[in-house]
Structures are given as C-alpha cells and as structure tokens.
Amino acid sequence: MKKRLPAYEPKFDKEQVERLKRLYLADEKDRVKEARAFEAGACIRQGDFSRKPLEMIYEWKTRGRGKGRLARNSDEEICDALRLAVMAETERAAVAVLKGLQGVGVPVASAILTAIDQERYTVIDFRALEALGVKIPLPTINAYLEYLAYCREQAREWKVPLRDLDRALWQWSKEQSGKSGKNSV
Numbered sequence: 001m002k003k004r005l006p007a008y009e010p011k012f013d014k015e016q017v018e019r020l021k022r023l024y025l026a027d028e029k030d031r032v033k034e035a036r037a038f039e040a041g042a043c044i045r046q047g048d049f050s051r052k053p054l055e056m057i058y059e060w061k062t063r064g065r066g067k068g069r070l071a072r073n074s075d076e077e078i079c080d081a082l083r084l085a086v087m088a089e090t091e092r093a094a095v096a097v098l099k100g101l102q103g104v105g106v107p108v109a110s111a112i113l114t115a116i117d118q119e120r121y122t123v124i125d126f127r128a129l130e131a132l133g134v135k136i137p138l139p140t141i142n143a144y145l146e147y148l149a150y151c152r153e154q155a156r157e158w159k160v161p162l163r164d165l166d167r168a169l170w171q172w173s174k175e176q177s178g179k180s181g182k183n184s185v
Helices: 014-024 028-045 051-062 067-071 075-087 091-099 106-116 126-130 141-158 162-180
Strands: none
Touching (some): 028 106, 075 091, 091 106, 106 141, 141 162
16 A cells, blocks of 8 residues: 655745745855855756765755765765766656765755756755645655655745745744744754
C-alpha cells in the first residue's frame, strides 16, 4: 500500500507573500550569502562542477553545519554528481544523485538544485513545511517531489515566482519561532 503523504495548508495568504519575501531579504548578511549561493548555482549550470560552488551553496543552506561530511567526498565524486544532476531529465534523478554525496540529504539536495535552477526547484526544510502545517522529520525523495509539485502549483495559483513562495514560507516560520521563543536558526 502506498504511503499517503500529508496535505499542505498554507498558514498565510497570497497577499502576505510580498511582505514575507521582503522581510526574508532584509538581513544584509543572509542576502549576500544567498546571492553567492545563486552565483555558485549559475556556475554549476554553466559547467563548473568543482567543489567550490557546491561548498558555497552548502554554506548557505546549512550555515556551516556538516562541512566535515561534505569534505569526505572526492573532487571526482562531486564533479560527477553535479554533472549528472544538471543533466538529469527528472527531478527524482537529480535529487537522488546529489543525495548520494556524503553530507547531502534531501533538504540540502533541494537547496543545491534551487541554486542551480530557481524556476524549476524549491528548497524543502522544516521551516517551509511548518508554514504549510506539516512536519516531516527527514523528508524522502518522494516527499520532496510531492512538496515540489505542490509549491509549483501554489506559485502558479498565486501568480508569484517559486523562489518568492519559498522565501515567504521560510520567513513565516521564522516569525512564528520568534513569537514562541524558539531558536530562529
């Protein structure tokens, strides 16, 4: 029997996307890290499959956590995984090949793919899921693919770029954690 994945229910409406996106981009340091990650993604998209662009994206997504695990991958493994991910015909294949790298789970793979192509992919993490009323401790590839399909449809329905929806989801969750006194990382 196929496992039923959760139903997503946004905790905010279309009118709040622009405000949340602006707040997400308000922190200069975070904005610079994101810009560098997306520049690194453009380098990968253009054929630079070296370690450096991957590390820049990894730093943006993880805020430096787990760098030692990523360092265990050889340059050849990184090159091969990035090349195959960019060439992949399906989202499943792209996520799966990146997930094969040490230190890369589905959330990090989704961030790498988003940095490479923000019109096709979006980031899955606990914050975005919280903003949709869902808790998935360790998202699987199947969970990501359903989440990605949902986000694409929601972005189309709300007539907003996929990346803006992602920023709004993340920011909504960050605001909620600030209200409850949780750590905002």
